[in-house]
Amino acid sequence: MFKTISGIFGMKRMSVRFKINLSVALIFVTVAVVTTVYSYQSERQHMLDRVVEDVKDMTTFYFDSLNTLMLVGAMDQRTLLRDKILKRPGVLEARVNRGEPVRGQFGPGLPEEAPVDEMDRQGLQGKEIVSMGKHNGARTVTVVTPFRATENTRGVNCLQCHTVPSGSVNGAIRITYSMEALDSAMQRSLWYDVAVKSALFIAGLIVVSLLLGKVVVKPLQMMKERVKDIAAGEGDLTKRLDEASSDEMGELAHWFNVFAGKLRDLVMEVTGFTGKLASSAEEMAALTEQTSTGVRKQQGETDQVATAMNEMSATVQEVA
Numbered sequence: 001m002f003k004t005i006s007g008i009f010g011m012k013r014m015s016v017r018f019k020i021n022l023s024v025a026l027i028f029v030t031v032a033v034v035t036t037v038y039s040y041q042s043e044r045q046h047m048l049d050r051v052v053e054d055v056k057d058m059t060t061f062y063f064d065s066l067n068t069l070m071l072v073g074a075m076d077q078r079t080l081l082r083d084k085i086l087k088r089p090g091v092l093e094a095r096v097n098r099g100e101p102v103r104g105q106f107g108p109g110l111p112e113e114a115p116v117d118e119m120d121r122q123g124l125q126g127k128e129i130v131s132m133g134k135h136n137g138a139r140t141v142t143v144v145t146p147f148r149a150t151e152n153t154r155g156v157n158c159l160q161c162h163t164v165p166s167g168s169v170n171g172a173i174r175i176t177y178s179m180e181a182l183d184s185a186m187q188r189s190l191w192y193d194v195a196v197k198s199a200l201f202i203a204g205l206i207v208v209s210l211l212l213g214k215v216v217v218k219p220l221q222m223m224k225e226r227v228k229d230i231a232a233g234e235g236d237l238t239k240r241l242d243e244a245s246s247d248e249m250g251e252l253a254h255w256f257n258v259f260a261g262k263l264r265d266l267v268m269e270v271t272g273f274t275g276k277l278a279s280s281a282e283e284m285a286a287l288t289e290q291t292s293t294g295v296r297k298q299q300g301e302t303d304q305v306a307t308a309m310n311e312m313s314a315t316v317q318e319v320a
Contacts, residue, residue, distance in 0.1 A: 123172030
């Protein structure tokens with residue numbers, strides 16, 4: 001994987017500082033994206049669960065308010081109650097579905113109190129419905145809560161007014177709630193969170209870059225220059241790197257100093273050997289010169305002897 005990333009970004013041609021900064025950036029972006037997405041999805045689900053509970057509470061409040069109107073003989077005001085609930089922020093739909101026992105006893109009721117779809121019909125069968133939907137691109141929550149007539153339904157004896165068997169479903173409250181405002185607020189919070197994390201990341205990257213420059217890059221550059229000077233034959237092997245730190249850079253500087261010291265000793269040894277060799281060569285040259293002089297002198301003496309012998313031979317011939 002690292003080779004793939006290196007190939008994509010051409011990391012072999014980059015400086016150490018850039019490589020580390022890029023690695024930190026990739027790790028941060030990956031972690032930030034994963035945590036942000038997870039947090040956002042988790043918060044969306046948490047908000048959805050909270051909204052479902054709130055809408056359920058609204059249906060029970062609607063039912064309790066209807067019970068109150070019934071007890072005071074003001075059921076003809078139930079339309080006003082419905083209008084007030086519809087004026088609540090986010091409420092798209094609020095209806096009372098009349099059950100068969102109530103229709104049989106008190107009539108069909110208002111037009112909006114008749115079931116209109118399968119969710120209404122299931123609610124009148126005693127099933128609590130929680131359904132997610134969309135409205136103008138925004139999430140919605142629809143809750144259908146059935147209410148049964150019993151001797152004690154939320155503190156009220158329904159059987160005093162309703163001549164039905166205990167447990168009969170007298171009706172169901174349906175409320176649809178839009179999460180558009182909540183989702184918009186969450187998205188604003190998300191972008192704010194992204195902006196804050198990005199600012200912190202940039203600040204952190206600057207700090208990391210400065211620390212890298214002091215702790216890693218600068219010592220490496222000094223070491224590079226020393227090695228470069230040595231390779232070019234112009235290095236001063238008596239100079240040493242700072243090895244005061246106890247980290248890997250300090251250890252590297254220590255062993256480089258050891259290497260430079262041994263290399264200096266080797267160079268001095270070679271220099272001494274070269275000096276001795278030069279001295280021996282000079283002595284040999286002097287000896288050779290002396291030998292050549294002796295040979296020339298011997299040759300001269302030999303020539304003189306030969307001349308003398310020639311002269312003596314000539315004299316002998318004359319005498320003869």
